[in-house]
Amino acid sequence: MSEPIIRCRGLSLWYGSFRALDRVSLDVKPGEILSLIGPSGCGKSTLIRCFNRMNDYPYVRIEGDLQVAGYDVTSRQTDALALRRDAGMVFQRPNPLPLSIRDNVLFGVRLHAPRTPRSVQDGLVENSLRAVMLWDQVKDRLDHDAETLSLEGRQKLCIARLLPLKPKVLLMDEPCSALDPDGIGAVEELMGSLRGAFTQVIVTHNMQQARRISDRCVFMLMGELVELGPTAQLFTKPVDERTARYIEGRYG
Ligand SMILES: Nc1ncnc2c1ncn2[C@@H]1O[C@H](COP(=O)(O)OP(=O)(O)O)[C@@H](O)[C@H]1O
Ligand SMILES: [Mg+2]
Incomplete structure (x- = not known):
């Protein structure tokens, strides 16, 4: 058994x-x-945001133990920037920077490793864009503004720009909710291709999407984790009555 990459124990947030x-x-x-x-x-968003400490506001109080990619998330000593490099976040609305496609991919690298040689940068750009299945589409226009991409392309770019930092965990909060059905299919295919290479935690309001893409699934209700299980089991033989009611479409 391999060690968990995220270990969450008795986590409460107010x-x-x-x-x-x-x-x-x-x-x-x-x-x-x-x-x-x-x-x-x-x-759901509250929980996934805890994983890279994006709930760090004065009016927020957290109790419990949370280890992510080797970081003790709730400890004051933990370097939040380093944590977010190893556990990158993708949001609902694609939010590329107002820069070229190339500069979006390199943004984090330039911040964290400004002396990276041009040839290494070129390799990072190509590999990252290949990993998100965007390279063939953009290789001849890397200097174009990221805004010229479709919504799907922009969301893929938001995933690509995390990759040069070699994250271990990708956190995605409803990454497909702004996309049309083709875009959703493309991003789901991308997630599938990243399986194994990265740990992916995905918030989705779309049960069919959870069913299609995830290995395991968590059902939450009013701040509580009701059930966690292999996806097929959770959807066909849920253990908890509340999970059963939800997947039958009886609330929310
Ligand atoms: N910044 C905030 N300040 C106060 N309440 C919040 C804040 N963010 C979320 N909440 C509340 O916490 C609960 C959980 O919200 P959220 O994690 O966004 O749920 P989900 O992502 O499952 O829709 C909701 O009742 C929401 O209104
Ligand atoms: Mg949410």
């Missing part, structure tokens, strides 16, 4: 006096795709 996470415990295995599902407001 926004002021509102408890958004209630003693969540789970392990994520290296290389797997884990989906977080549950009705709107159940705490």
